[in-house]
Amino acid sequence: MATVEEDLSCQELVELVTAYLEMTLPPLEQARFEAHLAICPGCTNYLAQMRETIRLAGMLSEETIPDDGKAKLLDAFRTWKHQHTGE
Amino acid sequence: MNAHYPAMLRVALMYVRNRSVAEEVIQETWLAVLQGLARFEGRSSLKTWIFRILANRARTRAVHEGRSVPFSALISQEAEGDEPAVEPERFRPADAQWPRHWASAPQSWGELPEERMLALETRERIRLAIEALPPAQRAVITLRDIEGWDAGEVSGHLGVTDGNQRVLLHRARSKVRAALERYLAEV
Ligand SMILES: [Zn+2]
Numbered sequence: 001m002a003t004v005e006e007d008l009s010c011q012e013l014v015e016l017v018t019a020y021l022e023m024t025l026p027p028l029e030q031a032r033f034e035a036h037l038a039i040c041p042g043c044t045n046y047l048a049q050m051r052e053t054i055r056l057a058g059m060l061s062e063e064t065i066p067d068d069g070k071a072k073l074l075d076a077f078r079t080w081k082h083q084h085t086g087e
Numbered sequence: 088m089n090a091h092y093p094a095m096l097r098v099a100l101m102y103v104r105n106r107s108v109a110e111e112v113i114q115e116t117w118l119a120v121l122q123g124l125a126r127f128e129g130r131s132s133l134k135t136w137i138f139r140i141l142a143n144r145a146r147t148r149a150v151h152e153g154r155s156v157p158f159s160a161l162i163s164q165e166a167e168g169d170e171p172a173v174e175p176e177r178f179r180p181a182d183a184q185w186p187r188h189w190a191s192a193p194q195s196w197g198e199l200p201e202e203r204m205l206a207l208e209t210r211e212r213i214r215l216a217i218e219a220l221p222p223a224q225r226a227v228i229t230l231r232d233i234e235g236w237d238a239g240e241v242s243g244h245l246g247v248t249d250g251n252q253r254v255l256l257h258r259a260r261s262k263v264r265a266a267l268e269r270y271l272a273e274v
Contacts, residue, residue: 009187011178015171018257022238024249042192046173049193053264056204056213057232061093 008036013043017050091134094234095141101226102145103152112148116141138244161223162247166254172261196271209270216266220259227252228259 019025099109119140177191230236
């Protein structure tokens with residue numbers, strides 16, 4: 001049986017990062033993951049980079065809409081409204 | 088409707104590659120939404136309903152465009168096999184001292200100024216890395232990390248199991264992180 005003391009390698013840890021962030025690791029795996037992080041600056045940086053990547057991806061949703069896309073949509077609305085209400 | 092437009096464009100682009108086709112699909116969706124509003128029964132949220140219509144229309148268009156591989160097939164294709172999150176060369180060999188530990192460890196981004204992280208160029212790199220992903224991985228990371236949907240919403244929308252969703256998200260995030268790491272190491 002695996003124990004907390006049993007060493008997790010860095011190569012194994014990077015494959016568990018998403019499960020760790022999703023909080024779906026079984027308790028023993030999570031303990032081994034955190035025990036490794038506590039002594040490994042490389043993996044600590046890796047996890048921080050992953051969190052930063054997620055944060056920056058989240059900011060893409062704030063990107064503005066190109067005006068031509070908006071204009072086309074508004075045109076489609078006007079046409080539709082016109083056909084249905086005779087305005 | 089303006090509030091939903093960027094999200095709708097990204098979702099449409101998960102199914103159709105072409106931007107102007109995606110915009111047409113959004114227009115069709117809004118027309119369908121307006122026409123169907125009276126029949127909307129409020130059993131799901133309005134947002135869920137709109138995105139379901141959008142996904143259906145976009146899928147139909149994708150079939151017409153010849154991208155007829157069913158999404159469920161893409162999901163299993165992209166989730167199977169082995170795909171390391173980090174190139175194996177970055178780790179020490181199995182027979183070395185400290186086997187499979189970092190040979191070339193990731194650097195801290197903590198010292199980089201926030202302006203660099205938020206620069207247009209950085210965003211563009213992230214956007215391109217996401218665009219380059221295979222469709223199912225792109226769909227999952229788009230909905231989870233860009234749109235901020237939770238795992239349950241994404242399962243419902245894409246019809247993906249929790250296990251497959253996690254694999255696709257893992258592969259997608261790992262590639263985007265790697266692209267960002269390469270870019271930030273450049274200058
Ligand atoms: Zn490590």
